Structure formats: structure tokens, C-alpha cells
Amino acid sequence: MPVKFTVVIPARFGASRLPGKPLVDLNGKPMIQHVYERAQQSDADAVYVATDDERIRDAVEQFGGSVIMTESTHRSGTDRIHEVATRLELDDDRLVVNVQGDEPLIPPAAINQVAANLDSNPEAGIASLYEAVTDRDEIEDPHAVKVVVDVNGFALYFSRSTIPYGSSVQARNCLRHIGIYAYRVETLKRFVAWPPGELEVQEKLEQLRALYNGIRIHMAPACSKVPPGIDTERDLQLVRKLLAEIGPAVS
Template sequence: MSQAFTVVIPARFASSRLPGKPLQDIAGKPMVQHVWEQACKSRARQVVVATDDARIVAACRGFGAEVLLTQVAHNSGTDRLAEVAIQLGLAGDDLLVNVQGDEPLIPPALINQVAANLAAQPLAAMATLAEPLEDAAALFNPNVVKVITDCNGLALTFSRAPLPWARDALACNPDQLPADVPYRRHIGIYAYRAQFLADFVAWGPCWLENTESLEQLRALWHGARIHVADALEAPPAGVDTLADLERVRRLLGA
């Protein structure tokens, strides 16, 4: 029997590219409600929205979600999850899945997958997902995070840089990916053990995390293991910009 888990949806009101993003209307509902409804379709025993804004608290209570008001001054979503784990009184070996508040189309199967993967990996502190990267332009795009794992599916590193660098092949033809290199794009959904979240916050940011602006590098810097598996299905893109929002509105018939 798979281990029970809690889904936490961090939802910040402030966004430089799309202010008030969690409350943006999509088909008559705030975006965070779509995320919550998708998460409720997973096998999670509990789905909680974590926010720093009273307007999001009011909206979530309006559609029946459990919501926690957290501190404003968190460096990352993972730091916010650590506060939630404390507020919920979770035990150290309890599992949490972080589902971003700007993923209104997140497939429930991916939530179940990442939780089950962590439950099956007792030596890992975190689990996440990836998918094959088959476009040379994406390899060179710093907004596309690349991941390399070892033979056991544990992450060696994540980077915004082209990784791994196929020295000879890319020097000859940078517009085509070499067929014998399994390039992978990281998908930003995570499962954690509650005790690890406390450790993560206590460590504080490291220079590598700050340099790449990738918080998962803090875990690797301190020797924690991250399990990575290919997603069972391709995740739809999230909402970062107004153009993304309009695309999702069209998909959902708004």
C-alpha cells in the first residue's frame, strides 16, 4: 500500500510578471481553485493552499479549500512548505507534495507519481520529475532547467546551462542534439519528507543555489539525494505571463 501524502499549493499574490496571479479568473474561477481541484483528484489525504495574502485566504475559503496563512518573508516555496509542515504538525517521515499555484492543468497522475516515487526511495530526501528534451533550442534556453541523474535515478546536478555538454557533437552542429545523449528537462513538481524541509530551512541558501536561481541545488550542496523519474505524461505549461494566462483561458473555454 502506498504511503499517504499531503499536497501543499504555495500561492503568492505578488508576481513581477503577473500580479495577483493566483486570483486571475479562468472560466469563472480563480486560478488557484483550478489547481486545488486538480490536486483533489489525486490520492492525497489532504490538500492545503499556503499563502501570504489575506485576499487569497478569503478566495480559498470561498470555494471550500483548506488554507493556511504563512509568513511573507520566505526565500523560496520550499521554505514556505517547511512552515506549513510545522503548522500541520506533520511527523518527520510524512510526505508532502509541492504543487505550484500557477499550474491549473497539472495532471493528478503526476502528483501521485512523485509521491509514490519518494515513498519507494528511503534514501532520498526529495523526488521530482523530468521529461526527454529533444529540441536544441531548449537545450540553450536558460529558462529550461536541465537535469542529469546517476544510474539509480538520483540527481547529479541541475542547471540552466546546456548540460551535459556534448563537446564534439555540439561543436560541429549546435543546432542538432546528438542522438546518443539522453537530454532531460526538469519538471518542477516535488515531493519531500517533512524532516528534510526543516533541515533545508536551517541550512539557508548556498552560493550555487543563488548563482543558478535553483533551490534544489541547496539539497545537493548538502549531500541530500533527489530521485528523478520521467513523468508518466507530459505536463501542460504553467502560467507565468499574461500570454500564458490567455492560452489556458482558451483551453478551458473561458
């Protein structure tokens, strides 16, 4: 029986490196529509875009998507997702999957996987995915977040730096974090009650707030290749090329 879960796609207009990113045209559709359609092809019971921007709301409504307007004061996408879970009155044990609004090529299979992994690991409050990388430039790229995991598949640390030490020299043992998360609603409630920690602020990685406060994050290798998200103009051109090659949503 498929796991029951809700997908929430947080979307901000004012991205620092690529303003207006959710509405950037990708082969005739705004980026947020590509993300939404892939999420719809997962086993999710419902898919929502969470935004504080009327332009994004209007674009989502225009293609027939469901959107929830949220407060503009949220410090992170996770805080925004918590507001949606609260407004939808989701039960504490409900699973919510955070699909980043800048991942227009996210495979529906990866969305299903992260929800199933959290469901099968009751000791975890969050689940996410990774893939092994050997390209030295990617290993050293601060936009490519790295993770180290323990023998049971739980995250030990995330960093924009190269971890573990020596990975870039040997081009091995390096895992790139894929920014998709499944949460239990109860975990979301705890997360937003904590202030950002020093590690979170220094690394600019909100998942470190959870680790710092003792939340276990289950990690697993992605079951299918997850193409890159979009952070820069270079990423945008690459994804346009990939979309032209692979076409509409893939599983």
C-alpha cells in the same frame, strides 16, 4: 495500498513577471482553484494552500478550499511548506508534495507518482519528475529548467543553462525538470536550517540548496504529459487555450 501524503500549494501574490498570478482568471476560475482541484483528485489525504496574502486566502475560502496563512518573510516556497508542516505537526517520516501554484494543468497522476517514488526510495530526501525535450527553443529557454541524472535516477545538477553541453545543437539528451516535489518532513527541517548557497543564488533554483548539502533527489520520467506552467503572459494565453480544449481536471 496508496501512499499517504499531504499536498501543499505555496502561492504568492507578488510574482515578478505576472503579479497576482494565483488569482488570474482561467476560463471562469482563479488559477489557484484549478491547481487545488487537480490536487484534490490525487490520492492525497489533505490539500492546503499556503499563502501570506489575504486576497489569495479569501479566494480559496470562497471556493471551499483549505488555506493556511504563513509568514511573509519566507525565502522560498519550500520554507513556506516547512511552516505548514510544522503547524500541522506532521511526523518526520510524513510525505509532503509541493504542487506549484502556477501549474493549473498538473495531472493528478503525476502528484501520485512523485509521492510513490519518494516512498519507494528511502535513500532519497526529495523526489521530482522530468520529461525529455527535443525542441531547441525550449532547450535554450532559461525558464525551462534542465536536469542531468545518474544511472540510478538521482539528480546530478539542475540548471537554467543548456545541460549537458551540446544538447541544443543535437536536440537530444536534454531533460526538462517538472517543478513538482515530494519531501520527507525531516528533509524539510534540514533544508530550512541551511542558508541559500552560491549555486542556488546564481541559478535561482532552490533545489540546488538540497543537492549542495548532500540531499539526494530522486528523479523519474513523468508517467503522463505535464502541460506547461505559467510564468509569462504568453504562457497564460497558451494555458487558456489548452483549458478550453481539455476541460476540467484530468488524471
